[in-house]
Amino acid sequence: MSAALLTAKDLSRTYGSRRGLFGVITKVRAVNRVSFSIAAGETLGIVGESGSGKSTMGRMALGLEPPDEGEVRFIGQPIPASGTPAWRTQRARMQMIYQDPLGALDRRLPVTAQVQEPLDIHQLGDSANRPQRAQEMLARVGLSVEQMGRYPHELSGGQRQRVVLARALMTRPDFLVCDEPVSALDVSIQAQVVNLLVELQAEFGLAMLFISHDLRVVRQVSNRVAVMYLGDFVEEGDADDLFAEPLHPYTRALVSAAPVTQRMPGHQRLVLKGEPPNPANRPGGCSFHPRCPFAVERCRAETPALVSVDQGSGRRVACHLIEPSASTLRKAA
Amino acid sequence: MPLLVRIALLWLVGMVLVAIFAPLISPFVYTAPNLRNRLVPPGTLPHILGTDELGRDVLSRLLISIRISLLIAFGASIISAVLGTTLGFLAAYFRGLVEQIVLMLADFQASMPFLILALSVLAFFGNSLALLIGLMGLFGWERYARISRGLAISASAQGYASACRQLGASPVRVYLRHILPNIASTLIVSMTLVFPEVILLESGLSFLGLGVQPPMTSLGNMVGYGREYITRAPWIMLSPALTIVFTTLAVSVLGDWLRDKLDPTLR
Helix, strand or coil: CCCEEEEEEEEEEEEEEECCCCCCEEEEEEEEEEEEEEECCCEEEEECCCCCCHHHHHHHHCCCCCCCEEEEEECCEECCCCCCHHHHHHCCCEEEECCCHHHHCCCCCCHHHHHHHHHHHHCCCCCCCHHHHHHHHHHHCCCCHHHHCCCHHHCCHHHHHHHHHHHHHCCCCCEEEEECCCCCCCHHHHHHHHHHHHHHHHHHCCEEEEEECCHHHHHHHCCEEEEEECCEEEEEEEHHHHHHCCCCHHHHHHHHHCCCCCCCCCCCCCCCCCCCCCCCCCCCCCCCHHHCCCCCHHHHHCCCCCEEEECCCCEEECCCCCCCCHHHCCCCC | CCHHHHHHHHHHHHHHHHHHHHHHHCCCCCCCCCHHHCCCCCCECCECCCECCCCCEHHHHHHHHHHHHHHHHHHHHHHHHHHHHHHHHHHHHHCHHHHHHHHHHHHHHHHCCHHHHHHHHHHHHCCCHHHHHHHHHCCCHHHHHHHHHHHHHHHHHCHHHHHHHHHCCCHHHHHHHHHHHHHHHHHHHHHHHHHHHHHHHHHHHHHCCCCCCCCCCCHHHHHHHHHHHCCCCCHHHHHHHHHHHHHHHHHHHHHHHHHHHHCHHHC
C-alpha cells in the first residue's frame, strides 16, 4: 500500500453500561482491536449491522473519542487529544458528514452563514471574501441562489445534506468520515447525494471512511470494504472482489440478503438464524459462531485472527474455515 | 397578537417611558413636603393623585418609584440571568466537580428562603441602591443555571453542537454563537417569570423597611409607609399597589405569549 494518510492500529473502545440503579456495570466492547489504513484519495467502506461499532470507529478515526487501546495516526503523527488547540486546528484537514443533516445544522442560522463558519473558525482567507466562497461552494454542491439564504428547516433532506457537505469541504480537508450519510434520505435522493460525493471526492482528492449498512451504496463509493461484526473486522478487501465473492459466512449472508434485479441461477439465500448480537454479552471463540451455519467445534473455543488470504489484493478474513490460499475458498460451502 | 398581549405590551412600554422621563414629567419635586396640603384626596388639583401624610405629591412619588423599582427589577433580572446562564454553561461544559459545585449552590439557594438571606445581608452591610440591585441579582439565578445546564447538555449531545465542535470551533464559540441563541427563548421566558418576583421581593423588603431607604422611594416603599393611613387615606398605597399588580401581570402575560411564539414546535 502506498503512503497511508490515516492509519489505525489495534483500536479498542469499551463502554460501561449499568442496568438499573444498583446494577453491576457491564463492559461493552464496541470496537475490538481493529486495524486499518487509508491512502490519500481512497475510500474505505465499513459495513455492519447496528451496534457493530461502525460509528464508534469513525469517531475514533477523527479523534473525537479517545481509543482505550491502540492509536490513530494522521500523516504519520498521532492525533492530538480531543478539544486541545492542536486538535481543533487539525479539524481543517479532517471533517465529518452526519446521518441526520437537520440535526447537524444550527436551525437558527441561514445556511450560507453556517457554510462560511469553518473559514471564520480557522481564520482562512480574507474575511470580506468568505461569504462569496461559501456561496461558490453551495453552488458547487447544487444549491440555487435563493436557497442559500434559507434556514435549514426550509430545505429538503437532500439539500440539507448538500449544505453539510459544502460546510465540510470549505477548508479543503484531506480526510472525510461519512457516518451513514444517505440512510436518512429518500432512495431517489440517495443516488444524487452519493453521486455528488463521488464527484467531489475525485475533485478534491479526498480520502474517505464511508460508514453504512447499505451494501449497494458502499459498493458504489468504496475502493475497499471492511465488514464489521460485534466490533471486529471479519473481512476486508477490494470492494468488487468482496461483493463478487464474499468469503466470511457473515459477509456471504449480508451479500446474499441484498436485493438484486436478477438472481444468478443457483443463487442461494443464506439466512442467518438466532438473534442479532448483543455487544454486552459476547460469545466466546468466534463472536459469530452462534449464528454461523458452518460453525464447528473450533469456532466456539478459539477466536479467529484477521489473516491475509491473498497477498495480491490485500484480502483479509477472520474465519477458521477459510484457509489462507485461493484454492480452498469454497471449502466452507 | 391578542388584545391582552397588546395591552400588556403597551403598559410595559409606558412604564419604561415613565421610568426614563420620570424627573421631567413629575409635576412636583417628589421629596418636597407641603404641610398645609396633607392627605389631600385624589382629584383635587393640582394634586391629581392626592398627597400623602407630609403633603408630598403622590403622582410625583409614584413616577419616581416606578423608575427605581424598574431599575432594580431590570438590573437584578439581567444580573441573575447572566450569572445563572454562565454558571449553567460552565457546569455543562466541565461536568464533574464544577457541575457538582454549581448544582450544590443552586440547591442551597433554592432551599434557603431568599428573604432571610436578603435580610441578613442588608442588616450586616447596610443599604445602598447598588447593593440592593446586586443582592436582588442573586435571586433566581439557580433557575437559569439549571435550565441552561440542562439545555446545554442536551444541545451538545445533539448534532449541531458536536458538528460545530468537529468543525474546530472553540467551546466559547459553540456555547455563545450556537447553543445560546438556540436556548434563548427558554431563558427569556424564565426571565419574564423571575421579573415580577423581583418586583414583589423588592416591594416586600421595602415594606419591611430594609429595601429602598427614605427619602428615596420605590413602589414597595410607598405601600409600606402608606399602610399606616390605609383607613384615612387609602390612595397613598393604592396607586403603587395597583402599579405593582398591573406591571407584574403585564410581564407574565407577555412571557406566556412569548413562550408560545418562540417555541418552533408550536408555530
